[in-house]
Amino acid sequence: MTNTASPPPQREPNLQPDEIDLREVILSLWARRWLIAILTVMGALIGLALSLHSTRHVAQTVLLAPGMDVTTYRRYEIALQDRGNFEGFLDRQQQSSDAIGRLRDLAPQSLGAWIRPRFSLTEQEARAMGIRPDGNRDMLGFNLRIESRDAGAAQLIPVLSEYVRDTVTRVDIASSASASCTQARSALGELAAAQLEVQSQREQLAARADRLRALLAQADTLRPSVTSAFVPTPEETVMSRLIETEIDIADSELDIAAQTRQTQLEDLRASYYCTLQTLSAQAPSATALIEQAGDLIDQTKSNDSVEQDPLLKQLYGTLAAEYDLWRIAHQRTTNIGSPSEAEDSKSRRPTLSVAAGVGAFGGMFIGFFLTLVLGWWGRTAS
Known part of the structure; x- marks a missing residue:
């Protein structure tokens, strides 16, 4: 029976052992072209599958x-x-x-x-x-x-x-309430210390006034036998000091009254902001939190005669203006x-075209590599 198989390609006699015959490589690639084509298509399909999976x-x-x-x-x-x-x-x-x-x-x-x-x-x-x-x-x-x-x-x-929207409004209200609550509590501490100091001064002035009154009661025994129109008598001296002391006592009482009123205002401010700070973490939504802030202002205002006290009127005016800013800002945050x-x-990352191209290139590269390896293996075995 006649052998029709083509003989293996012969190497050029003038090639060195470490040189490659390009004709031999091309013939090997052509002989396994279907393997390269199949691997190229498979690589493209794998790339498409990965791209679709990343959708x-x-x-x-x-x-x-x-x-x-x-x-x-x-x-x-x-x-x-x-x-x-x-x-x-x-x-x-x-x-x-x-x-x-x-x-x-x-x-x-x-x-x-x-x-x-x-x-x-x-x-x-x-x-x-x-x-x-x-x-x-x-x-x-x-x-x-x-x-x-x-x-x-x-x-x-x-x-x-x-x-x-909810978080932005909550952060606005919570940060403002926290800062104002801390500031009001600090102001209350300073006012309490100032009140103690003024109260101590008033007590000292009251004791001095009592001593001056005691001296004034003894003025007849202190009056000299000879008097001058230009030299004040002890009675007149004690009386002038007593008047000055009474004026200082009146001023201290005014300071105490002003500090007491300021303490009441700061206490209202601290109560409002500290309560609002607690509500900011518990309210179900920012809209509900804004409504609770408005209700809190109304509840606090109902306990005071705002129209008769300009300081209270100013305080609640400030709170109402801040409340309106929160409400308007929440409404303006829109899509x-x-x-x-x-x-x-x-x-898709990567896109279908890029994935198919990269997959096809990778499959073709693998096909070339396998073809060259199989060709080398065949020559070595023969």
């Missing part, structure tokens, strides 16, 4: 916060990105829903990937402030973005948006469009 459903929106700037953002950043604060917000919700459950499962340890600042700053200014530059922005607020393997990420945006209208978009 994420993305929903995003922009939350505007008109009263915010770079300085105040730092005050909110820690609270917004804290996972514990986010868990507390979800726990305070009145009703459970699928969105709350999914957010609890999807939430990262730090919410910085979901909540990013949106600043109207240049990249140089953003770097100077220590903020990751996100391009030039004309608006100020937050970019909210949620990624999920499952469809329906848009349903989570309203809850995340409300979390940001661009409705967060419930956000739609899912798909995000």
Whole structure:
């Protein structure tokens, strides 16, 4: 029987042992071209599968916060990105829903990937402030973005948006209440010390007045036999000192009355802000917290005749103005469009084309490598 198999390619006689015959390499690659093609296709398919597996459903929106700037953002950043604060917000919700459950499962340890600042700053200014530059922005607020393997990420945006609004308002109220509560308590301590000092001075003045009155009662025995119109008598001297002492006593009593009234005002201020500080951690929502602040002002005001006391009127006017600022700022923190209208978009990393190209290149490279190894193995065996 005739052997029709083609003989193995012969090496050129003038080739050195460490040299490669390119014709031999090309013939080996051509002989196993189907292996290379199959591995190339398999690599492309694997790349496509990995890209499809990395598909994420993305929903995003922009939350505007008109009263915010770079300085105040730092005050909110820690609270917004804290996972514990986010868990507390979800726990305070009145009703459970699928969105709350999914957010609890999807939430990262730090919410910085979901909540990013949106600043109207240049990249140089953003770097100077220590903020990751996100391009030039004309608006100020937050970019909210949620990624999920499952469809329906848009349903989570309203809850995340409300979390940001709730946290911003709570931080505003809690920080103001904490600072004012501490300041009022410190003022109460200073007033108490000042009252003790004034009270001690008044007691000393009262004792001096008693001594002067005793001397005045003995004025007849102290009066000299010869008097002069230009030399005051002991009676006149004691009387003038007694009058000065009585004036000092009256001034000290006025100081005590003013300090007592100021103490009452600071006590009202401390009671309001310290109670509000406690409520800021217990209120179910920022809206409820604002309502409780208004109710607290009304309850405190009902116990005093505000119209008859200008100091009380000024105090409650300040509290009411601050309350209006919180309420208006909370209302102005709004989304661009409705967060419930956000739609899912798909995000793949890498994209299908890049994944297919890289996979095909990798498969082809593996095919070339296997072909060369098999060719070398065949020559060695022969």
